[in-house]
Amino acid sequence: xxxxxxxxxxxxxxxxxxxxxxxxxxxxxxxxxxxxxxxxxxxxxxxxxxxxxxxxxxxxxxxxxxxxxxxxxxxxxxxxxxxxxxxxxxxxxxxxxxxxxxxxxxxxxxxxxxxxxxxxxxxxxxxxxxxxxxxxxxxxxxxxxxxxxxxxxxxxxxxxxxxxxxxxxxxxxxxxxxxxxxxxxxxxxxxxxxxxxxxxxxxxxxxxxxxxxxx
Numbered sequence: 362x363x364x365x366x367x368x369x370x371x372x373x374x375x376x377x378x379x380x381x382x383x384x385x386x387x388x389x390x391x392x393x394x395x396x397x398x399x400x401x402x403x404x405x406x407x408x409x410x411x412x413x414x415x416x417x418x419x420x421x422x423x424x425x426x427x428x429x430x431x432x433x434x435x436x437x438x439x440x441x442x443x444x445x446x447x448x449x450x451x452x453x454x455x456x457x458x459x460x461x462x463x464x465x466x467x468x469x470x471x472x473x474x475x476x477x478x479x480x481x482x483x484x485x486x487x488x489x490x491x492x493x494x495x496x497x498x499x500x501x502x503x504x505x506x507x508x509x510x511x512x513x514x515x516x517x518x519x520x521x522x523x524x525x526x527x528x529x530x531x532x533x534x535x536x537x538x539x540x541x542x543x544x545x546x547x548x549x550x551x552x553x554x555x556x557x558x559x560x561x562x563x564x565x566x567x568x569x570x571x572x573x574x575x576x
Contacts, residue, residue: 389532391548394501396420396477398443403428411541415526416440419476419496444478452481456502457488457495476500497526498535510535514565517557518543531555 401408401424408422414429415421418440421432432439455462455471462482463469471482472489476496481503483489492499502508508530516523516539523537529544530536531551536558538544547554 389551391529391531391551393529393544394497394504396479396500397422398477401425401428402439402442403431415496417493418444419493419500420526447475447478447480450479450481450503452503452506454506455484455488456481456499456506457491458484459502459506460484479503495525498528501528501530501535507533508535509533511537511558511562512565513537513558513561515561516540516543517554517561518546534558 395410396419397408397410397413398421399408400406402421404424406424408424410422412424412426413420413422414432416432416436418436421439421443423429423432453462454460462471462484469485471484472486474481474483474489474492476492477500479500483492498510502510511534513536514523515521517536519539521539523539527538527541528535529538529547531547532555534555536547536555538547
């Protein structure tokens with residue numbers, strides 16, 4: 362009996378270990394970064410994440426659509442009510458151009474920009490204008506300078522032209538979309554739409570560029 366048990370234990374020791382199931386690959390998360398004001402500057406009520414109006418200072422979130430006109434009639438006052446404090450961000454890379462900011466000793470002075478309670482620097486006056494027009498993507502790249510902007514001109518979901526300030530962040534990339542209405546559709550088949558966005562950008566790059574007029 363003792364020899365039988367010894368032989369059995371030796372046999373079990375030599376048996377191969379059961380195969381481990383491969384770890385499931387993580388799917389890159391699709392996010393929509395936001396930097397909202399907590400209350401509507403017009404009504405003083407909690408904001409809706411889906412209701413906002415874009416200004417030269419970035420996005421101001423509101424509680425109802427009727428507040429849009431009041432904000433646009435007095436952007437300065439409503440912006441200050443929405444973002445009463447300003448945080449200085451010490452960035453070394455321009456979130457618009459993606460290039461390193463010039464040092465003061467190099468004879469070029471970066472331009473200060475204020476968007477949604479954040480003060481930061483951009484490369485020049487042109488970059489400052491673009492930062493204001495494309496505030497949400499600018500803030501996303503300010504928060505994460507490693508983000509790559511696909512800069513697709515055509516929405517991979519709807520096939521229509523993209524809108525400013527409408528995008529998702531997916532797998533380290535900013536993917537431009539035509540409307541907030543297609544965001545959920547993008548999330549349902551994110552890998553497909555990211556590939557489509559990259560394909561669309563490649564087609565953009567392949568198109569001949571218009572010649573500049575002679576000076």
